[in-house]
Amino acid sequence: MNHEQLPAGVEFVTEADGIREYRLANRMKLLLVENRVAPVATLCVLYRVGSRNEAVGYTGATHLLEHMLFKGTPTFNNEKNTQIAATLQRVGANFNATTWYDRTNYYETVPSDKLELAIVLEADRMRNSFIADADRQSEMTVVRNELERGQNEPSMVLDEAVYATAFREHPYHHPTIGWRADVEHVPTARLKTFYDTFYQPDNATAILVGDFDRGQAVALIHQYFGAHPTATAPIPEVYTDEPAQQGERRLIVRRAGELALVQIAFHTPAVLGQLTVLSNEALAARALDPPVENDIFPLVVLSAALSNGITSRLYQALVERELAVEVHTNVDQFRDPGLFNIYATVTPGVEPREVEEVALIELQRVAHEGLTGADVDKAKRQIVAHVAYHRDGTANIAAQMSEAEAVADWRFFKDYAANIARVTPADVRRVARRYFTEDNRTVGHFIPKHADANENANGNPNINANGNGGLTK
Template sequence: MRFFAAAVLLAAVSVSSVAAQTKASVFPFPYEVVQLENGFRAYLIKAGAPGQIAYVSIVRTGSRDEVEPGKSGFAHFFEHMMFRGTAKYPHYDAETTKMGAFRNASTWPDQTAYYLVANTEYLEKIIDIESDRFQNLKYAEPDFRTEAGAILGEYQQGAREPQRWLNEKVREAVFQKHTYRHTTIGFEADVRAMPNAYEYSKSFYERFYRPENVVLVIAGDFDNATARQLITKYYSGWKPGYKAPPIEAEPPQTAPRDVTVKYPGRTLPILSVNYRAPEWNPTDKTGVALEVLGQVAFGPNSALSRKLVLEERRVQHLLPAFGLSRDPYVVSVQAMVSDPADVKAVESEIAAAVKRFQGTPVDAKLLADTKSSLKYGFLMGMETAQDVAFAVMQVIVATGRLEPVEDYYKTLEAITPEDIREAARKFLVDTGRTTITMVQEG
């Protein structure tokens, strides 16, 4: 019987090794892929400090997946519930504290991520605990209601934070159909109704916490053969059944939108200029060029930033946000303006910068320096095992795999000044622009 059990395990898993330390590869660490028959995939990355591992479970579900009316905020809510325990391990926090593990989680529009950092000696215990809560989470309705109250408190605590207030107003103005319209914490009415959604919460877990929708990254110092065996042992019994939700596409924008919102507190004016953007795609040259454009046009080393922030001091900060998302979203430039009377003039400066990049190819040296900075910022940011796991999260969320990271940096390397101009002409257009000006109330 022992031989038969071993044969079943071997049939349920495929393993491929990738020698990442080659001259042609950007990702600097060797890794293996463990693929189970139920759709579960794990990446085993040898990196980081001796004797330590980072264990990151990436659920490819975030607030974008909350398609049912009245149920926004449940991905974030479930992040909290996942710490409630199981029949086998009813006290999750106590179990992980015994190991001296650092643990946390975060929810974003496109994903929910759970992570632990601990000593390598606890590898099997961590795999046991984590696989168990992803398959057998258990909580009673009173516990659910208690957590729902905590979520409402979190919502109320941050409701008047200026950046969150602005983020909500941007989403409301940009999106009419797509679920990016709501933030990860959800609409207030939905958060207030959460205590009555106990049965729905169980269905959310059953639908989205499935092996095909979760990718595990283990980075650190561990034995690959042992990790493969343990992953197969603890995750092979997880029943598949994930079905992607029907997320409605946002209709094309056909005219500029200009909105002024009043913030109920003290703040300098904040100008947020947003342009409709494509989904993240590692081989889309124009999309990758758009991400680079954000840095060369509006980043800290850009001519506009030097002028407005350092030389003239008309702007407290100029912040580009040109990272792309799993679905078409927006890229944005945000400026906190020192003098309320100067807002329109600053807006004109941003528009003029856009026109310059649409008309004139970017300086070749500036482009080369920016591409180098982006590439080596990625590489130098992977100091710890946790850093390594987090560095590959975007590509895993977008594609379900780590391997396309190589495609992305090949595309980045090939970007030319003409590609930057084409991205500006294609995406930074007035018909796709939404400008939000947030001013102090009263």
């Protein structure tokens, strides 16, 4: 039973494994994790808005807004010499913000005696940020440069094309940074509407990790964040499901580059095992009582077994045989169903189709024969060690909790290692058979070309695709 004295308007919800959950009257969630290893604290404010909340015409809005929220408020601004970055730098803070498909987060690690400053600043920019046209224009240039750097990286170009082909209807179709035309032309008024819609206390979680006085921290967060009223309108939901793929989709990107690339993607479930988009209410209920069988964890183990280390299946089949110079895999752990990806950099002189065929043979071997118990145990140990390493320090803990909150809730973070440990060889074989099918597959090849032969009349890279729902040029 909880006996702490809380300010009126703050409710204690639950506690587990050192994580305490509270709810403010404006429905903002608060998570506290006390960690006194060093006299610092990390505050992370997570907003449940990412590129999944965008549509054509304002793709990239979430990322552009992230940049603009460093431009100031009536309290923190250039004229008063209290710019956000300069103010944080003066107290020795380590700070940043990031945007992804399912979320945006802002965080700073500060000396413990400067925690109030971090809380004041984040609460202020939640509702009082300048969304000015001059700032949009300057930050648009920054973001466009970032976009152009990505377009000079072949692996990013291919990945963008694969996602745009694999997802026909769901907003994972478009990249987090947005399409260039939208980044350049989105009206400032549209960004302001986006800000007012999603930057609300009932769409946010404040995560505080480190050395702090619990009572004082709760009081400060209530004082500053609790001053904001609940949003006047419901936070808009995403409800667009991606239909089941009904045939292999293939695409080729031809543009300047050094080495050919192969990417093979399969549709997979969301982090709580669901195969459809869930409302916020349904997601919260599922996170509170997650299903016993969740295919995401065997898929994570399978990914590690396929490409972690020189003895892994794909390394031996591709790199050891000099068909590829590098290979790795990844399974998305998103709020909505994502992809299991295989990425291979082709050895010069080798045909991409050969790399693709060898990789697919290895996947079919796993689907039909499974993995040995030793292989599964090794992969699980690697994952658990990786998890432990990335939970070292207040900033890492806050970041990982933020990711969990964005896609499920903090219990996904708390129970992750235990869920990995429960995976069996039978689980791995089952998910390989279920998801590694031809009809569920999207394949992309990046073919290097000289720049002058690579561009079409509009100066754009040639992208050819075909198959169910694909593009054709």
